[in-house]
Amino acid sequence: MASSGADHAVWLRGIEKQFPGVIACAGADLRVRPGTIHALLGENGAGKTTMVNVLAGVYRPDGGEVWVNGQQRFFHSPADAIAAGVGMVYQEFRLVPNLTVAENIVLGSAPGLLRTNEIEERVAELSAAYGMAADPTRPVWQLSMGERQRVEILKSLWRNASVLVMDEPTAVLTPGEAAELGATLRAMAEEGRSVIYISHKLDQVVAFCDEATVLRQGKTAATVDNLQDVDLTSLAEMMVGTSGGGYVDRPPPRDRGPEVLSLQNISALNDRGLPALADINMTVHSGEIVGIVGVSGNGQKELAEVITGLRRPAQGRVAVNGQDVTRASPGDRYGLGLAYVPEDRLGVGLAPKMSVVDNSVVRSYKSQRRGLLLVMDRCVKFCQTLVERFGVRVGRLNDPIAGLSGGNLQRLLLGRELAEQPAVLVAAQPTRGLDVQGVAAIQSHLVEQRANGVGVLLISEDLDELQALSDVLLVMYEGRVVGEYPPDVTPRTILGSAMAGNPPT
Amino acid sequence: MSEAALVGLFVATVQFGTLVFLAALGELIAERAGVLNLGVEGMMAMGAVSGFMVGLETGSPWAAFFAAAAVGALVGGLHALVSVVMGADQVVSGLALTIGGLGLAAYVGRNVVGERPETLFTDLGIAGLADIRWFGDIFFNQPPVVYLAVLLGLAVWFVLARTRLGLALRAVGESAPTTDAVGHSVMALRSAAVMVGGAFAGAAGSFLSLYMAPGWTEGMVAGRGWIAVALVIFGAWRPGRLALGALLFGFTLALQPRLQTFDIEILGLDVSSISPALLGILPFVLTVVVLVIISWRHRHRPSVAPAALGLPYRREER
Ligand SMILES: Nc1ncnc2c1ncn2[C@@H]1O[C@H](COP(=O)(O)OP(=O)(O)OP(=O)(O)O)[C@@H](O)[C@H]1O
Ligand SMILES: [Mg+2]
Numbered sequence: 001m002a003s004s005g006a007d008h009a010v011w012l013r014g015i016e017k018q019f020p021g022v023i024a025c026a027g028a029d030l031r032v033r034p035g036t037i038h039a040l041l042g043e044n045g046a047g048k049t050t051m052v053n054v055l056a057g058v059y060r061p062d063g064g065e066v067w068v069n070g071q072q073r074f075f076h077s078p079a080d081a082i083a084a085g086v087g088m089v090y091q092e093f094r095l096v097p098n099l100t101v102a103e104n105i106v107l108g109s110a111p112g113l114l115r116t117n118e119i120e121e122r123v124a125e126l127s128a129a130y131g132m133a134a135d136p137t138r139p140v141w142q143l144s145m146g147e148r149q150r151v152e153i154l155k156s157l158w159r160n161a162s163v164l165v166m167d168e169p170t171a172v173l174t175p176g177e178a179a180e181l182g183a184t185l186r187a188m189a190e191e192g193r194s195v196i197y198i199s200h201k202l203d204q205v206v207a208f209c210d211e212a213t214v215l216r217q218g219k220t221a222a223t224v225d226n227l228q229d230v231d232l233t234s235l236a237e238m239m240v241g242t243s244g245g246g247y248v249d250r251p252p253p254r255d256r257g258p259e260v261l262s263l264q265n266i267s268a269l270n271d272r273g274l275p276a277l278a279d280i281n282m283t284v285h286s287g288e289i290v291g292i293v294g295v296s297g298n299g300q301k302e303l304a305e306v307i308t309g310l311r312r313p314a315q316g317r318v319a320v321n322g323q324d325v326t327r328a329s330p331g332d333r334y335g336l337g338l339a340y341v342p343e344d345r346l347g348v349g350l351a352p353k354m355s356v357v358d359n360s361v362v363r364s365y366k367s368q369r370r371g372l373l374l375v376m377d378r379c380v381k382f383c384q385t386l387v388e389r390f391g392v393r394v395g396r397l398n399d400p401i402a403g404l405s406g407g408n409l410q411r412l413l414l415g416r417e418l419a420e421q422p423a424v425l426v427a428a429q430p431t432r433g434l435d436v437q438g439v440a441a442i443q444s445h446l447v448e449q450r451a452n453g454v455g456v457l458l459i460s461e462d463l464d465e466l467q468a469l470s471d472v473l474l475v476m477y478e479g480r481v482v483g484e485y486p487p488d489v490t491p492r493t494i495l496g497s498a499m500a501g502n503p504p505t
Numbered sequence: 506m507s508e509a510a511l512v513g514l515f516v517a518t519v520q521f522g523t524l525v526f527l528a529a530l531g532e533l534i535a536e537r538a539g540v541l542n543l544g545v546e547g548m549m550a551m552g553a554v555s556g557f558m559v560g561l562e563t564g565s566p567w568a569a570f571f572a573a574a575a576v577g578a579l580v581g582g583l584h585a586l587v588s589v590v591m592g593a594d595q596v597v598s599g600l601a602l603t604i605g606g607l608g609l610a611a612y613v614g615r616n617v618v619g620e621r622p623e624t625l626f627t628d629l630g631i632a633g634l635a636d637i638r639w640f641g642d643i644f645f646n647q648p649p650v651v652y653l654a655v656l657l658g659l660a661v662w663f664v665l666a667r668t669r670l671g672l673a674l675r676a677v678g679e680s681a682p683t684t685d686a687v688g689h690s691v692m693a694l695r696s697a698a699v700m701v702g703g704a705f706a707g708a709a710g711s712f713l714s715l716y717m718a719p720g721w722t723e724g725m726v727a728g729r730g731w732i733a734v735a736l737v738i739f740g741a742w743r744p745g746r747l748a749l750g751a752l753l754f755g756f757t758l759a760l761q762p763r764l765q766t767f768d769i770e771i772l773g774l775d776v777s778s779i780s781p782a783l784l785g786i787l788p789f790v791l792t793v794v795v796l797v798i799i800s801w802r803h804r805h806r807p808s809v810a811p812a813a814l815g816l817p818y819r820r821e822e823r
Pocket of ligand 2: 048049050091167
């Protein structure tokens with residue numbers, strides 16, 4: 001192949017990047033042709049985010065070359081990359097919640113004097129031109145995740161980016177929103193722009209993308225020139241090097257044990273003071289997995305918070321292991337055997353700046369202390385056991401936990417929550433954003449806990465996962481449980497209409 | 506209580522209000538950019554002493570005023586260097602600035618204690634308006650710094666709300682990674698904001714030593730820097746509310762030395778028996794009350810404080 005960057009929209013050549021204790025990229029390559037949608041695939045921690053951060057001027061590579069639109073570039077800051085036509089939609093959105101949609105879009109490329117009306121008009125025109133509805137006058141904190149993503153894309157279009165990078169864009173979207181995104185990206189590619197699309201959802205990758213690059217442990221492991229030619233299994237194989245299975249097999253049905261979690265007539269308000277949960281009744285028994293089905297934003301987050309004590313219900317009663325805990329603190333509930341894997345891993349689940357060791361012992365340090373003192377050796381040993389047992393890829397145990405990739409954070413978090421044999425586990429989106437192996441690992445831990453007699457409340461947006469793992473499915477819509485279904489015999493169409501608020505009678 | 510005493514109280518209210526308003530406006534700029542600077546007290550002291558000395562030397566109050574602003578900007582630049590560029594803890598750096606600034610000011614001014622400059626700021630009698638009964642003295646016969654502060658307040662509001670620079674400043678105070686990603690320099694924006702804030706504090710200090718209490722003595726700033734820091738919170742980081750709060754705080758400051766001379770009874774309580782020290786804590790009590798009210802009103806929304814206030818930023822760290 002001619003080794004010139006001239007005919008590529010993007011050419012990252014031999015990129016090397018090292019962080020304290022981890023090699024994120026070890027000579028990885030990426031070539032993207034103009035006018036195509038290019039998938040960048042790889043396991044958790046393979047180096048995908050690092051690669052695109054190099055392209056966006058956020059990270060300076062230790063070695064390698066960056067070519068954009070046929071010219072070699074040396075980016076010293078994101079400003080340089082923007083000037084070269086690179087637009088980036090980050091894995092965690094980069095929007096200012098307190099500013100309006102229009103202000104966020106023009107930030108960085110605004111005229112010296114802001115004429116608000118004029119700017120809002122032009123933003124409205126742009127969003128109409130690409131069929132992405134977004135009210136320019138609304139503050140971003142009021143928007144849903146899907147709307148925020150549209151604002152991010154509009155931001156790049158406003159700068160007329162010729163290369164758009166999207167890091168796990170559909171992890172936060174509903175299925176409908178994801179399909180819309182596919183159409184938008186295609187329209188952009190037809191204008192001659194290139195899109196780099198990072199995702200773990202291989203079916204979407206095959207549906208949206210033209211070509212692909214697979215990273216493995218910081219190196220390019222495979223490239224695919226035409227995604228129409230390959231099937232999902234071989235893609236998954238390229239990512240992990242071995243044939244990684246899809247979803248864990250359905251566990252055989254077993255007898256339910258005693259009731260370990262029950263909610264009676266629970267109602268609660270959301271952060272904005274609006275009703276989020278209305279008259280919820282549900283029970284989880286020992287040794288069963290109860291799956292919560294629903295489009296995100298229908299009360300799932302509030303449900304998990306009410307159960308774990310992070311949100312006070314307006315009404316109703318919560319019981320763990322038969323004891324009323326409605327007024328108990330999260331710590332007391334943990335003491336009664338309630339473990340929690342929150343949706344927001346870095347923030348609610350783990351403290352970003354604290355070390356891996358500190359994060360593994362914050363929940364409970366009974367076995368690691370002597371009197372009032374923590375015994376550091378025991379903390380480290382405890383952490384090492386978690387790391388080994390749950391297959392966490394870490395650098396040094398004393399480095400801040402924020403350096404771990406998404407999948408590894410989740411493994412550690414789950415390990416910590418399961419360390420003290422809970423009676424109930426509330427797991428919110430436990431496999432979101434994880435690679436094939438990570439999903440399989442987490443799912444098999446859930447199934448194992450079920451076999452050990454733990455009652456699991458599984459909140460997920462992944463219908464396949466819910467149907468494969470759950471003993472019973474509850475569908476939530478606008479804060480209510482609108483239906484209860486057996487997982488194996490219920491057709492998708494029935495679940496789908498229940499999720500849309502029309503449970504078939 | 507005599508009419509003259511009452512007018513005097515309000516004249517002083519406007520002047521004390523101006524003093525804390527100028528310093529707080531500078532702090533507001535820094536905090537809206539995400540940098541907490543607890544060094545206001547020290548920067549004011551440095552401005553007071555250097556303004557006074559330049560005034561002695563040149564005989565020009567304006568030269569003194571701008572020299573004090575420049576010194577304030579330099580001292581503020583130190584805070585920017587330590588906390589913005591090197592990423593050290595802003596609280597520690599700011600406190601060090603207050604302690605160091607007070608000490609350095611005492612050292613620099615040790616030979617001018619007790620001296621009196623010949624030329625000071627004089628009151629601007631605005632033609633036609635200054636003679637109006639009561640209001641003339643209170644609003645239209647004040648030193649030029651009072652009117653300059655009003656203009657600066659309007660300018661800061663305009664820049665923050667209506668310009669590209671203001672948008673970038675507000676954004677960097679809310680989220681540094683976002684502002685970096687769109688191509689603004691976080692370091693340049695924040696450093697500039699802290700230095701401009703320092704200039705305002707330095708200028709405020711010289712208003713004290715060149716007009717309000719002409720001369721230099723150690724400790725003459727007397728906690729007004731801390732009142733300015735509280736005022737930013739009281740004003741909910743908005744220039745307009747800051748101005749209102751400045752008048753309220755200015756009133757308590759003006760009242761403090763006069764309290765004992767008043768023979769007024771309110772609800773059977775002899776006003777002159779209230780301890781001035783108790784009055785001195787009123788601004789801080791009011792600030793806490795306002796803080797409680799605004800956080801209650803914002804319980805379902807993002808907080809009014811700049812979200813990234815106090816958080817240092819380094820690009821490759823997460
Ligand atoms: N800023 C950083 N500081 C320290 N380590 C980092 C940093 N960014 C990434 N790493 C490490 O580099 C490796 C590659 O991470 P990267 O985020 O690029 O993976 P990824 O392929 O995007 O994974 P995921 O699918 O989980 O998002 C990981 O081991 C991660 O822990
Ligand atoms: Mg990533």
